[in-house]
Amino acid sequence: MSGLSVRYGTVAAVSDVDFEVPDGSVLALLGPSGCGKSTLLRAVAGLEVGTGSVCWDGVDLSGVPVHRRGFGLVFQDGQLFPHRDVAGNVAFGLRMAGTPRAERDARVGELLELVGLGGHAARRVGELSGGERQRVALARALAPRPRVLLLDEPLSALDRALREQLAVDLARVLRVSGTTALVVTHDHDEAFTLADRVAVMRAGRVRQVGTPDEVWAHPVDDETARFLGCGRVLDAAELAVFGDPPRRGRVGLRPSALRVGPGPVHGEVTARVHRRDHVLLVVAAEGLGRVDAVAGIAAAPQVGARVSLVLDPGGVVPVGQPSRVSIRDRAIE
Numbered sequence: 001m002s003g004l005s006v007r008y009g010t011v012a013a014v015s016d017v018d019f020e021v022p023d024g025s026v027l028a029l030l031g032p033s034g035c036g037k038s039t040l041l042r043a044v045a046g047l048e049v050g051t052g053s054v055c056w057d058g059v060d061l062s063g064v065p066v067h068r069r070g071f072g073l074v075f076q077d078g079q080l081f082p083h084r085d086v087a088g089n090v091a092f093g094l095r096m097a098g099t100p101r102a103e104r105d106a107r108v109g110e111l112l113e114l115v116g117l118g119g120h121a122a123r124r125v126g127e128l129s130g131g132e133r134q135r136v137a138l139a140r141a142l143a144p145r146p147r148v149l150l151l152d153e154p155l156s157a158l159d160r161a162l163r164e165q166l167a168v169d170l171a172r173v174l175r176v177s178g179t180t181a182l183v184v185t186h187d188h189d190e191a192f193t194l195a196d197r198v199a200v201m202r203a204g205r206v207r208q209v210g211t212p213d214e215v216w217a218h219p220v221d222d223e224t225a226r227f228l229g230c231g232r233v234l235d236a237a238e239l240a241v242f243g244d245p246p247r248r249g250r251v252g253l254r255p256s257a258l259r260v261g262p263g264p265v266h267g268e269v270t271a272r273v274h275r276r277d278h279v280l281l282v283v284a285a286e287g288l289g290r291v292d293a294v295a296g297i298a299a300a301p302q303v304g305a306r307v308s309l310v311l312d313p314g315g316v317v318p319v320g321q322p323s324r325v326s327i328r329d330r331a332i333e
């Protein structure tokens, strides 16, 4: 994509986006609701017309209609054909392409195995669970061996536990099949599970592109850090209350950066919520203001309790464009 922009009337849904998706890799478009992810995906598919260009292997696709791009699409709700069984759905693209029957049947069997639905070929799609339906939608999209698979929030209609399981399965299926894919999601855990690289979007623009580790270790600005789950972004110098040597620049505090324990900072618990394996507290901390902190479930303090906080340096991430000096320092290290 280069200089890709899409407008709806006065709304600039996508603005001047440039990036490449290397062959065989998975890129996640990650960002809050309304930031332009789906519009960008639809422009790649050819469903929206914008300015700038979308190229495949150096060839501009602007005159190429949706069905001739060779791209597969998977949407949030699968959109299966209700009157066909599972095999009939998966075989659809192959039948349209005139693939001979024996080859079609073999490919359908192979894909159902790949998505964990071996033995379900003859089931009616109306009898499938939401997770099974999305697996069928994925197998159907992969069957004609698309050049690129475009997935728009493929798991968001499912409940959380199923979503996590299916994200791991989907990541495996994409790797095993060597599929080049663009995945839209608003869930950073999902993006980090699925993708080799993540493009973080905000207000129509791509703010940061990198591997999950790079993006997670060094968000490019305060809003990106907050979006990725840093409960608080502050000047590094403010952490001097923990007795650390003063640091420079901005830092983000991940949810686990502060924990209840014998530390130098004191405060009062103003809210608490149970997570799976810990309790997340909101603490009005002296010298720091409102911060998140974690406590073990067994001894988690109640709202109103006085607590002390310990800083885990592993939960503190630098925020902002890496400076030239720090890049050189790192290279020297």
Ligand SMILES: Nc1ncnc2c1ncn2[C@@H]1O[C@H](COP(=O)(O)OP(=O)(O)OP(=O)(O)O)[C@@H](O)[C@H]1O
Pocket (backbone or CB within 6 Å): 008, 011, 012, 013, 031, 032, 033, 034, 035, 036, 037, 038, 039, 040, 186
């Ligand atoms: N058909 C349309 N007509 C007018 N405005 C639109 C249309 N589709 C999207 N928009 C606007 O374009 C912007 C980007 O929308 P888009 O659906 O791409 O965002 P998104 O990041 O995919 O959001 P979500 O995660 O909620 O699906 C939003 O401001 C939205 O209101």
